[in-house]
Amino acid sequence: MEDSPLHSSHVHKLLLVTNRVHMLLHSTALCFIFYYRFSFLFQPPHTTESLLFPWLLVFASEIILSFIWILGRAYRWRPVSRTVFPERLPEDHKLPAVDVFICTADHTKEPTFEVMNTVLSAMALDYPPEKLNVYLSDDGGSSVTLHAMREASNFARLWIPFCTRYRIKSRCPKAFFSSSDDDESDFVRSSLYVEDKKQIEEKYEAFKEKIVSFRDNMAISRDDPTINVQDHPPSIEVMEGNIFDDADNGKIPRLVYVSREKRPSHPHHFKAGALNVLLRVSAVISNSPYILVLDCDMFCNDPSSARYAMCFHLDPKISSSLAFVQFPQKFYNVSKNDIYNSQLRSIFTLQWRGMDGLKGPVMSGTGFYIKRVSLCGNLTIKGTDLTQLKEYFGSSNEFIKSLTQNYTSDSASGGNALLEGETHLLASCEYEISTKWGQEVGFLYDSVVEDYLTGFILHCNGWTSVFCEPSRPQFLGSATTNLNDVLIQGTRWYSGLFENGINKYCSLIYGPSRMPVLQRLCFAELTYFPLYCFPLWCFATIPQLCLLHGIPLYPKVGDPFFIIFVFIFVSALLNHLEEVLITGGTLHKWMNEQRIWMMKSITCHLYGCLDALLKKVGIREANFLPTNKVADDEQTQLYQMDKYDFRASSIFIAPMLAVITINICCFLGGVYRAVFVGSWDKMFVQFFIAGFIITVNYPIIEGLVIRKDKGRISKLLAMCVIIATMILLGCFTLLSCV
Secondary structure (H helix, E strand, O other): OOOOOOEEEEEEEEHHHHHHHHHHHHHHHHHHHHHHHHHOOOOHHHHHOHHHHHHHHHHHHHHHHHHHOOOOOOHHHEEEEEEEEEHHOOOOHHHOOOOEEEEEOOOOOHHHHHHHHHHHHHOOOOHHHHHHEEEEEEEOOOOHHHHHHHHHHHHHHHHHHHHHHHHOOOOHHHHHHEEEEEOOOOOOOHHHHHHHHHHHHHHHHHHHHHHHHHHHHHHHHHOOOOOOOOOOOOHHHHHHHOOOOOHHHHHHEEEEEEEOOOOOOOOOHHHHHHHHHHHHHHHHHHHEEEEEEOOOOOOOOOOOOHHHHHHHHHOOOHHHEEEEEEEOOOOOOOOOOOOOOOOOHHHHHHHHHHHOOOOOOOOOOEEEEEEEEHHHHHOOOOOHHHHHHHHHHHHOHHHHOOOOOOOOOOOOOOOOOHHHHHHHOOOOOOOOOOEEEEEOEEOOOOOOHHHHHHHHHHOOOEEEEEEEEOOOOEEEEOOOOHHHHHHHHHHHHHHHHHHHHHOOOHHHOOOOOOOOHHHHHHHHHHOOOOHHHHHHHHEEEEHHHHHHHHOOOOOOOHHHHHHHHHEEEEEEHHHHHHHHOOOOHHHHHHHHHHHHHHHHHHHHHHHHHHHHHHHHHHOOOOOOOOOOOOOOHHHHHHHHHOOOOOOOOHHHHHHHHHHHHHHHHHHHHHHHHHHHOOHHHHHHHHHHHHHHHHHHHHHHHHHHHHOOOOOOOOOHHHHHHHHHHHHHHHHHHHEEEE
């Protein structure tokens, strides 16, 4: 059994062949299009003068689309899937210890009770409890969160033995008690199980009531000493696991509350800064060799993830170079058709599998088990003198000692002096000054998407990663289910990603000597994906304006190159449809992905690129707003009905209205011109583009004209945008006639 592999991988050969054949055909067609565009530039000047500027814009858009398309082919080169065999792992006492890091920033946007459910699900993982330590970083320094942690520690003494005794799979209390399906088939008919379940549910409701009551009382009294979330001292509290006084004779994992020091005069580096504080504090408390990182709303849906991850980390063939095991992000509240693509289908069912066939996926912010030593940079610990170590890791002798110290379950037995001394020093805002934290050590600070950058640098340093996707989702989170939050979140992501494409960490420049070509292309596609904003804005306006004035930008029907353009369009759509269908999607879902891609491209892709450029030239500073996780019943109802909630910021709705207005006006004007002047064959492609955009974005028209619910588009905003767009179209027409 010891010689049996802990995991296996399978290359999807049929998909591999299909992808490569499509790459060959599509790239050949692109070459013909480039030839067609270039040949136009060598025509006599009198035939191209009026067409040159729009022609160049369209050509530039086609080049950008082709560039992003080429980068994206790397994901499809060698897709793999993996199978794990946790039953072949060594006995529990031989398993390595695991620290769990959970981060919360604002209890008003990230409900405390939901965070505690995540904490409890992590404490209840199917792993030796003496080798499991759960840390919560509370950047808000809220007394509500600290009180909830104490209550969670008490409730865990009842919840964990219940889960262990009856082999519960859904170990998040909220998910377990709200589920209509009872998956514990071995005990569902047991009277003892039913009685115990009823009792534990009563305790759970009491636990919930204590948290809600304390929160409400604090809100009424306003007696919260840490009300200033940007200015408070460090606070650390260790809640030790205790032996149960019952037949289970078990022990709960250690639970640690950490609120780092924050001062307005010191940068706090958002989530990366919080994770680095946890990295340091945990080193002198538990110092586990492996770390699970979770978002506060991403609970453990299955207790087996730690054992699954160890199937890779304990494999002697890959362990020495393996940095982290990434699990997919899944969401419990997405609708069947997922109108906002909140499930991020392409990333977790296509792109990460493709990268897994190379050197491994990108670090994805949550749901990954990372090796602690991989975050220590390239410095060789052994043999390095103390002065150099302090320049790298800071002044804490206890932390430096932990770099070469093995985990022990009693490593925090140093008492209050250690907690009051070293841990508070490690959580202070001045500790990182003149060190390599955030630069070469820990999670990196040069981007608001710290997960992408940290994972990229790990791969550059020779580390690898793997993607593990069991049939049952290991982690479930709450997806954004309203348009405003989706676009705000997207703007933050795309700003951070594009920022990495235009700084020194550009994978096409920084990576050549450090990682394989295909791996570099995968990282590059992520950073340049926001550039879709330019071709989408161009294709949504330039062909339409030229249609209005009878200027052809594409070959007429019957021209051999017309077939090439049709092939490119159909090839791209069918390839996307194939990927949606083979990953369990539907035709409706495919259309929704097309629509939200267009919406994002003309809004958050554009704003993300602009934000990154402004930060690059020093006009803006980096900022981070946590996504609102407070459920809104009305918004959720609209989402489940597949209706877009257009109660979003005007900066998001206005571009959508402008694009629809331009396409409808130009389409009708083009029809009028074609009826009286002719040239249907020359303008057919431009008619089709305008018609396609109008059809795909019909929900915008519906939200403006038909819908009467609260999620409709504001009439006042629509009137202002439509009138302004019509005036601009009129001015453009007058200028073109001069």
